[in-house]
Amino acid sequence: MDPQRGPEGVVDHTTVLIAGAGPAGLVLGNLLQAQGIGTLIVERASREQVQTRARAGFLGPNSARVLVEHGLGAGLLHKGRSHGVCAFRGEDGEFELDYSRLGQGEVHTVYPQQDLVTDLVAEYLDRGGEIRFGATVTDVDSGTATIRYRGEQGDSVATGRFLAGCDGSNGVTRRAVPGPRLTQDHGVSWLAVLAEAPQSMAAVTYAIHDDGFAGHMARSPEVTRYYLQVPPGDDPETWTDDRIWAALRTRMRVDEFGQLKEGPITERRVVRLRSEVSDRIQHDRLFLVGDAASLISPSAAKGANLAIMEAEVLASALISLLHNDDERPLAAYSRTCLPRVWRAQEFSRWMIDLLHAPDDDFHRALRRARLHSLRDCRAHQNFFAEHYVGI
Ligand SMILES: Cc1cc2nc3c(=O)[nH]c(=O)nc-3n(C[C@H](O)[C@H](O)[C@H](O)COP(=O)(O)OP(=O)(O)OC[C@H]3O[C@@H](n4cnc5c(N)ncnc54)[C@H](O)[C@@H]3O)c2cc1C
Structure with a gap:
């Protein structure tokens, strides 16, 4: 039996033991279960908590491919929305980039992380996986x-036989991998809010303003994510709701570009824009995946996409x-x-530099030049x- 309760009644044994049921652990568990490889996921939170934790929303084409190819894309294909245009707003007006027609012509799929996690939990259990919530x-x-x-x-x-550390940036497993970690505090914090309101603009919008950056990102037809740059440690x-909407109206320059669709703020948290990358993400029989392996600022919406990419690479290597x-x-x-x-x-750091300039005229002028070039x-x-869109 795999996983099984050992003779002492306290030891579970399985082939791949996974710490954490976020996107990383759940994609890995699903891919391994599909190949008949036994897994057990140990998760700190309750099922309800993991299925309602709103974080990412923008999935790149590689993530969509992984999910669809491995039979995990039903929800994404049914409810996800294709997104291929972003807009930049500033003192010189607004311009849009239709990135679906640039570069490789690829788009994002907007699908809230909590919906993805809900799909992945259900499918994992269907495939015979076991989760200890x-x-x-x-x-470790x-x-x-x-x-x-x-x-x-x-x-x-x-x-x-193997251990996968998928327990996020504050988990325990990453401490078991020796070696230096390169860390960077980008010196910027965002107030990340969720508003119970439809999106105000068709495109992701990045607003550059002397008061600080503001961002607008679709999540679902009823919910929109906004970001406001705030002082670190705020x-x-x-x-308050009023203060958030007032700041958004100013930085989004609503007098020039039209009003926002406002609604109650249902979540507000301050996120410090930080990075952490270690020299290696494996040690002995332990492999780190997702935020446990490396932390990236949300400025370019890459974290969940890296987690899914790494989960597929690790699953394929274990298989x-x-x-x-073949080892x-x-x-x-x-x-x-x-x-x-x-x-x-x-690229995330490039986005940080584009969206937030140090408070001096020289750097503000450089940022303006970069926007003109873009x-x-x-x-x-x-x-x-x-x-x-790529990784
Ligand atoms: C506001 C915000 C917006 C974001 N937007 C985007 C976006 O648009 N696109 C994108 O790609 N990324 C985005 N991200 C990043 C993305 O959410 C993360 O990179 C992603 O959740 C990482 O997945 P993960 O499975 O590695 O870690 P997590 O999702 O953090 O999952 C780790 C799991 O491990 C569990 N755990 C922790 N410690 C323990 C323990 N000791 N024992 C057992 N279990 C434990 C946790 O409860 C959790 O369920 C955003 C992040 C934030 C904060």
């Missing part, structure tokens, strides 16, 4: 692929080893993923389009 991993041994976790029943132990509770006795893809896991992680980091130069637009 409400179980917090407290300790990468050599024996063992974790200790604390749940409602008290402390337990689970072992596997308390989200000081941002090669377990079914074909080379698994040995190369870090080398395969890290160059893509760094390209995403580079508005007028086809080569620059193609660069943007390829990096915006």
